[in-house]
Amino acid sequence: MLTAVGYFEDATVETGCTWIAPGSHRAPYAGVPQPDGGGTWMDEHPELSGLSGLSGQAVPVPVPAGGVLLFDGTRTAAVSGKSLAAVAPGRKARTVALHENEIFADQAVVRSLLREQRPHWAGLSVSPAGAGTDNTMYRLGDDLLVRLPRTAQSAESVRKEQTWLPRLAPHLPCRVPEPVHAGTASAVFPLPWSVYRWIDGEEPGPGSVTDWPAFGADLAAVVQGLHRVPLMGAARHGALDWYRGGDLRDSNESISACFEKCRTIPGLDLDIEHLLHLWKSALDLPGPSGRQVWLHGDLKPSNLLVRQGRLHAVIDFGCLSVGFPDAEHATVWDLPSPARQAYWDALGLDDVTWLRARAWAAGVGIGGLSYYWGTYPGFVDECLARLSAILESAGAR
Numbered sequence: 001m002l003t004a005v006g007y008f009e010d011a012t013v014e015t016g017c018t019w020i021a022p023g024s025h026r027a028p029y030a031g032v033p034q035p036d037g038g039g040t041w042m043d044e045h046p047e048l049s050g051l052s053g054l055s056g057q058a059v060p061v062p063v064p065a066g067g068v069l070l071f072d073g074t075r076t077a078a079v080s081g082k083s084l085a086a087v088a089p090g091r092k093a094r095t096v097a098l099h100e101n102e103i104f105a106d107q108a109v110v111r112s113l114l115r116e117q118r119p120h121w122a123g124l125s126v127s128p129a130g131a132g133t134d135n136t137m138y139r140l141g142d143d144l145l146v147r148l149p150r151t152a153q154s155a156e157s158v159r160k161e162q163t164w165l166p167r168l169a170p171h172l173p174c175r176v177p178e179p180v181h182a183g184t185a186s187a188v189f190p191l192p193w194s195v196y197r198w199i200d201g202e203e204p205g206p207g208s209v210t211d212w213p214a215f216g217a218d219l220a221a222v223v224q225g226l227h228r229v230p231l232m233g234a235a236r237h238g239a240l241d242w243y244r245g246g247d248l249r250d251s252n253e254s255i256s257a258c259f260e261k262c263r264t265i266p267g268l269d270l271d272i273e274h275l276l277h278l279w280k281s282a283l284d285l286p287g288p289s290g291r292q293v294w295l296h297g298d299l300k301p302s303n304l305l306v307r308q309g310r311l312h313a314v315i316d317f318g319c320l321s322v323g324f325p326d327a328e329h330a331t332v333w334d335l336p337s338p339a340r341q342a343y344w345d346a347l348g349l350d351d352v353t354w355l356r357a358r359a360w361a362a363g364v365g366i367g368g369l370s371y372y373w374g375t376y377p378g379f380v381d382e383c384l385a386r387l388s389a390i391l392e393s394a395g396a397r
Helices: 107-117 152-171 212-228 248-263 272-282 326-334 337-347 351-372 377-392
Strands: 017-020 039-042 126-131 135-140 144-149 179-183 193-197 293-295 304-307 310-314 321-323
Touching (some): 107 126, 144 152, 212 310, 248 272, 272 377, 351 377
Antiparallel strands (some): 126 135, 144 193, 304 310
């Protein structure tokens, strides 16, 4: 039985593991032990039979003793129900393919794109700079960042950022990504892509933030600033129409399905019923009213950068939309309680808005948990932390 499909980040090779490289890339490594004795490449395995499309780039990936991994460059062969987290408890792991029809882009793809479209950058160093649910990033030299969408759907977000970020940036009290090249689809990579100026900073956390109330107030100022920006002709339709800018009731069917799916996850230690109650009770509240505004859409900690202890930049505007702001406030449950309280106080949010925002926090967290369980343990951990914070603070403002 194959026990892992994907690749490990920051993992240590385990003694006795088996590595398989698919297609034509297998042969050169067949039966060759790794230098540290951690594992062996195999050029054949009984469970390779019946699997089609196994061709592409070989990537050295460790799996635990007795485990076998198949990797295909553009997709993975899902032949086991076990997640990487279950295979290697405690390790930071993620499968390559998070979505159907995902398009793989490694450093070689980036270099080919640069040679084709920006040859004066082709000699700069290219190094991994992280990957989210929708994009893969590479640092280009010291001053630039290449951002490539994972799917055709995510490509719409690339165009949206290229169009609106230059127009929004002058109105905001912090740095935001600055597009410097709008890459076009080609034979090398079939989707639009972007190059931005690099922004230094750290993700907010205990090691980077010392004054959480000040951080919460800083975030509130950014949100307030964004919501005050004139729409400049934008409206809630097309790429700027996203569910998080709407009414909770419009998302009830899809979120309820995610709650049902989470009930079936083996070993999930979470009070699903209480979270569902918080979601359902908010459906009976008055709906949002007032004007529609610009929304970032995903102000979670990984999209915030800190310098010298203060909020310095907001990144990843791929979820940019126009709508009602309730869900914009949901990500404060990703922050410690002092930051959350300072945020509420700075914006002066009323109790009904708070309850709707809390429901959005629960619904989006449950949605992420159900979709990425078994494929993206790091993101699942973020969702679990948010949902736990909601439960712990359910009786308080």
